[in-house]
Amino acid sequence: MATSTSVVQVSGRGSNVDFTIDDSAPFKEIAKGLRDYLVKNRGLWSEGIIGVNAGRWMLSQEQLGLIKHIIETESGLRVGRFWSPPGRLEAFSGDAETVSSKGEDEQGTGPIVQDGTNGSSHQVLSHNQVHKYVNLPEPPLEETPEPDPDILLIQPETSHPEIKSSKAGSSSKGMPTQALFVKTTFRSGESINYHGDVVVLADVNPGAEIIAEGDIVVFGSLRGMAHAGSAGDTKAVIIALEMDSPRIQIGPHTGLAPLSKSGSKSMLNGPKIAYVKRRSVYVSPYAGRFTRYSRGILYEG
Amino acid sequence: MKGRTIVITSGKGGVGKTTATANIGTGLAMRGHKVVVIDTDIGLRNLDVVMGLENRIVYDLVNVIEGVCKVNQAMIHDKSGYELYLIPAAQTRDKNSIDPEQLRDLCAKLEEDYDYVLMDCPAGIEQGFKNAISAAQEAIIVTTPEVSAIRDADRVIGLLEAAEMQRPKLIINRINPDMVKRGDMMDQRDVVSLLAVEVLGLVPADERTITAANKGVPVVHDKKAPSGAAFLRIAARVDGEEVPLMEIESKSGLMAKFKGLIGINGSAYSHA
Numbered sequence: 001m002a003t004s005t006s007v008v009q010v011s012g013r014g015s016n017v018d019f020t021i022d023d024s025a026p027f028k029e030i031a032k033g034l035r036d037y038l039v040k041n042r043g044l045w046s047e048g049i050i051g052v053n054a055g056r057w058m059l060s061q062e063q064l065g066l067i068k069h070i071i072e073t074e075s076g077l078r079v080g081r082f083w084s085p086p087g088r089l090e091a092f093s094g095d096a097e098t099v100s101s102k103g104e105d106e107q108g109t110g111p112i113v114q115d116g117t118n119g120s121s122h123q124v125l126s127h128n129q130v131h132k133y134v135n136l137p138e139p140p141l142e143e144t145p146e147p148d149p150d151i152l153l154i155q156p157e158t159s160h161p162e163i164k165s166s167k168a169g170s171s172s173k174g175m176p177t178q179a180l181f182v183k184t185t186f187r188s189g190e191s192i193n194y195h196g197d198v199v200v201l202a203d204v205n206p207g208a209e210i211i212a213e214g215d216i217v218v219f220g221s222l223r224g225m226a227h228a229g230s231a232g233d234t235k236a237v238i239i240a241l242e243m244d245s246p247r248i249q250i251g252p253h254t255g256l257a258p259l260s261k262s263g264s265k266s267m268l269n270g271p272k273i274a275y276v277k278r279r280s281v282y283v284s285p286y287a288g289r290f291t292r293y294s295r296g297i298l299y300e301g
Numbered sequence: 302m303k304g305r306t307i308v309i310t311s312g313k314g315g316v317g318k319t320t321a322t323a324n325i326g327t328g329l330a331m332r333g334h335k336v337v338v339i340d341t342d343i344g345l346r347n348l349d350v351v352m353g354l355e356n357r358i359v360y361d362l363v364n365v366i367e368g369v370c371k372v373n374q375a376m377i378h379d380k381s382g383y384e385l386y387l388i389p390a391a392q393t394r395d396k397n398s399i400d401p402e403q404l405r406d407l408c409a410k411l412e413e414d415y416d417y418v419l420m421d422c423p424a425g426i427e428q429g430f431k432n433a434i435s436a437a438q439e440a441i442i443v444t445t446p447e448v449s450a451i452r453d454a455d456r457v458i459g460l461l462e463a464a465e466m467q468r469p470k471l472i473i474n475r476i477n478p479d480m481v482k483r484g485d486m487m488d489q490r491d492v493v494s495l496l497a498v499e500v501l502g503l504v505p506a507d508e509r510t511i512t513a514a515n516k517g518v519p520v521v522h523d524k525k526a527p528s529g530a531a532f533l534r535i536a537a538r539v540d541g542e543e544v545p546l547m548e549i550e551s552k553s554g555l556m557a558k559f560k561g562l563i564g565i566n567g568s569a570y571s572h573a
Contacts, residue, residue, distance in 0.1 A: 185497050187459030188452050205455050205495060223495075 031066055038074035179214070186210065186224060193230070204245075215239070225249075234276040243272035243283055248299065250274065255281025255299025274299070304335075304412035307419050307539070308437035310461075312453030314424030316445045317474040320510060322421040323351045323519040324529070325441075328536025330383035331521065334416040337376065339388045339408075341433045342423040343398055346390035352379060353517020354387055363391035366403045372410065381522065386415075396428040401435035408436040417539075426460060434461060440469040441501060441539075446476055446487040455496055470501035472535060477506045478549045502535035504528050505549045 068079040179197035186192075186200060188207030197214035208224035210216055213231045215238070222240035227249040229236025234251035248255045253276050271286035275293055284296035309322045319342075326338040339362060340348035349355045360375035365388065372388075379385035391398065411418045420437060423429035434440065440461050444454040454471070461469050473489055480486035493500055507528035513520035520529040521536075527549075534544045 184462070187462075188456040190459050203495070203497065207452055207456065 027063055031070060034067065035070045035074055038070065180212075185220075188224075195231075204240075212236075222248075228274075238274040239271065239286055241271045242269075243274065248274050248281060250276045250281055253279055253281050255283070257299055258297060302413060302416070304415045305417055305439060306408045306412060306437045307417065307439045307441060308422050308433045309419060309441045309443060310422035310430065310433065310457055311424065311443045311450070312426060312457040313444075313450045316443050316450050317472075317504070317510075318424070318443050319348050319351050319421050320514060320520075321441070321443050321472055321474065321504075321532070321535075322348060322419050323514075324521045324532035325536050325539060326385055326417070326419045327352075327379070327381065327383070327519045327521045328533045329417050329419075329540060330379070330381070330385035331533070332536060332540055333384075334540070335384040335414070336417045336419065337386045337388060337411050337415045338419045338421065340390040340421050341404070341429060342421060343390045343429065344392065344395045345423065346392050348421045349377075349387060349389045350517060351514045352387055352519060354379065354389070355517070358389045361389045361391040363394050363398045365407065366399045372407065396423065396432065399432055401432050404432050404436040426457065430457075430460075434464055434466065438467060440466050441472060442469050442496075442498065443472045443474055444492065444496075445474050446481075446489070446492055448487070451487070451492055451495060458496060458498060469498055471496060471498045472502050472504060473500070474504045475506040476503055476549050500546065501538055502531055503546060503549055504531040504535075 071077055071079055179199050180192070180194045182192070182198065182200045183202065185202040186204040186208035188205055191209040191211070192198065193211040195213045198210055198212040198216050200210070200216075200218045200220065203220035204210060204218055204222045204224040204226065206223045209227070210224070211227040211230045213229065213233065213236075215236050216226050216228045218226070218238075218240040220240070221242040221244050222238070223244045225247055226238050226240075226245055228238045229251040230249075232251050234253065236250055238248055238250065244257075246257050248257075255274060272283050273286040273293065274281055274283045275296075276282075277293075277296075281299040282293070282296035283299055284293045287293075309318050309325070311318050319340075322338055322340075326336050330336045338348060338352075340346050341362065342348070343363060346361075349358055354377045357377045360370040362375065364370045365372050365375045375388050376386040377389065379387065408418050408420075420433045422433040442454050442457060442461075444450045458469055471493070473492055476489065477486055481488055489500070489503055505527050507520070507526055509523055509526035510520045510528045513523055513526070513529075519532075520526045521532045523529045531547060534547060537544045
């Protein structure tokens with residue numbers, strides 16, 4: 001149904017160029033549309049390194065590789081990295097955007113790749129290996145200057161154990177993972193799913209959700225949904241300057257905030273920690289990471 | 302001349318986007334600017350009604366974009382006589398009749414001749430919203446002090462930030478100082494602390510806003526209306542003038558507990 005023009009729409013403002021890609025189209029069509037567009041408009045771009053914002057796209061390594069390959073061979077631009085800031089999440093489900101700083105000169109003289117069929121085979125192969133994690137690690141594809149789709153297909157699987165482990169889900173135990181540091185407010189509708197600890201330097205508003213395999217620390221008000229230890233770790237904790245969330249989850253245990261804000265005065269204000277004890281979620285005033293928490297409020301609604 | 306394109310949006314419907322658009326547009330025109338207001342709520346147009354220009358519509362936004370008419374043929378001169386023009390929405394079409402690029406081109410063209418292009422955004426976050434925000438450089442969020450409106454405003458702010466819009470500014474509409482005093486309505490400070498954006502203005506709940514809209518005369522023309530005065534101050538702030546945020550007084554003449562800008566201690570306005 002979709003033609004190349006409707007799948008990929010390009011618009012510019014200032015020095016930025018936005019590629020808006022229709023997410024509802026199958027990946028094969030997107031790949032073809034992107035390539036057709038770049039072929040048609042060859043000469044519009046000059047050399048430069050661009051970042052590809054994958055938006056809310058949960059692309060597989062193969063698909064990212066193919067997109068990088070298409071952009072690089074057809075436009076002469078170099079894809080420096082793929083990224084996907086938390087603010088983008090959910091934002092325009094289906095925006096993939098490239099931002100280029102300059103682009104007026106002829107440069108693209110890469111070989112034309114054979115079309116769509118690759119895309120389809122990639123898509124089939126990658127169905128259950130979809131990236132679950134928001135922050136794409138530095139693209140492993142960068143080390144593959146060889147613009148051969150087949151190599152792109154295999155290499156990320158073999159040469160990057162940490163990605164494999166993240167795909168495997170719960171196998172992150174023992175693997176040092178970096179904490180994800182978020183400096184902007186999590187707003188309603190934004191969500192993040194990360195395979196390590198998450199630190200938020202702002203508020204988490206109602207309607208936002210954070211899912212982390214590790215701990216969650218919020219330097220602000222936690223009013224949205226938070227799920228720590230999402231891979232089943234009941235030792236994970238949630239710490240917030242203000243614990244106002246109606247529902248938190250640690251490992252498999254869900255905690256519902258008490259309906260009335262009763263309790264001792266110390267529970268009214270100040271930082272809190274949520275932890276699991278005897279299969280229930282408790283919240284206590286925060287008194288340091290290594291304190292033994294005993295008396296807390298049971299979060300059972 | 303390079304004008305500014307500002308979208309007025311909210312997420313939730315019925316919080317006063319259209320009223321705000323009409324009044325800020327009129328306010329800016331009263332300050333001597335050339336202003337175009339565009340109703341992008343295709344299929345549910347009502348900016349024309351609020352401005353009292355319904356019976357002058359010949360061409361609409363979709364006609365302009367489809368090339369049926371020239372831009373200035375669709376622009377309706379406001380009856381106040383100020384340099385204020387309305388491009389009405391099409392009522393018989395839907396949001397998919399236009400796309401972001403077309404609207405962006407139109408706004409870019411209008412910016413050459415006008416100081417301000419204000420867009421009344423449809424409620425929701427679907428195609429109509431995307432059209433409107435893609436064409437604007439700035440955004441004004443309208444909300445009321447209600448949990449549902451604030452939740453939607455929060456979502457919209459997130460989407461605007463994701464679209465790399467300059468810092469959106471907030472108008473809190475329909476504040477009822479009596480209810481705030483009784484603790485039945487969210488305080489302006491609570492709203493701001495949750496949404497974490499700059500406040501552009503506070504508008505009190507005012508029956509005159511409704512009468513004015515029904516008469517098709519924006520409330521800024523009403524010298525006695527507190528909401529009209531609030532919108533005039535908002536227009537001044539949009540224009541870059543430093544106007545301190547207003548204290549919202551309850552009808553009994555007592556100061557509500559709204560905190561003003563700097564230097565005003567909230568307790569100074571508390572009363573026994």
